């Protein structure tokens with residue numbers, strides 16, 4: 389008559405193999421939990437090196453991240469990535485201080501500024517804002533004194549790069565633009 393086989397019937401060597409397999413699975417899962425991400429095209433996937441990280445994000449466009457296409461540049465590493473349907477991704481980034489610049493800087497949805505990014509010990513997700521507010525050079529929808537000073541410098545021919553100093557959209561920055569920029573400072577965007 390056949391009798392029911394219970395755990396006591398397994399050879400000790402078999403039990404040891406099972407324990408070893410379970411321990412291996414645990415180690416593998418623990419390793420996966422600590423694996424870092426990397427980019428596949430403009431998107432996040434896979435694994436990255438042990439001491440480098442990912443900067444990924446999207447470019448805001450009319451209330452969401454969905455329709456932007458362009459190029460994102462990462463300084464000072466001088467790397468660029470395609471922005472597809474608003475999303476971009478850089479991998480293999482060591483800890484440090486970086487700047488993101490987007491091209492085209494301006495479109496009907498607004499202008500982008502230079503976005504500062506700090507990588508310490510984990511991946512970083514960034515939303516690149518857009519703004520139509522006169523003088524809002526960093527596109528955070530606020531104008532501060534430093535941004536007004538930057539626009540004044542452009543009037544004096546001593547600076548460039550902030551398209552939103554041009555409040556009236558005539559591709560020049562003059563006193564009339566400064567009046568509007570100061571209005572953004574005093575009254576908000």
Ligand SMILES: [Ca+2]
Pocket residue numbers: 523524525526527528529530531532535
């Ligand atoms: Ca601002």
Ligand SMILES: [Ca+2]
Pocket residue numbers: 553554555556557558559560561562565
């Ligand atoms: Ca102007």
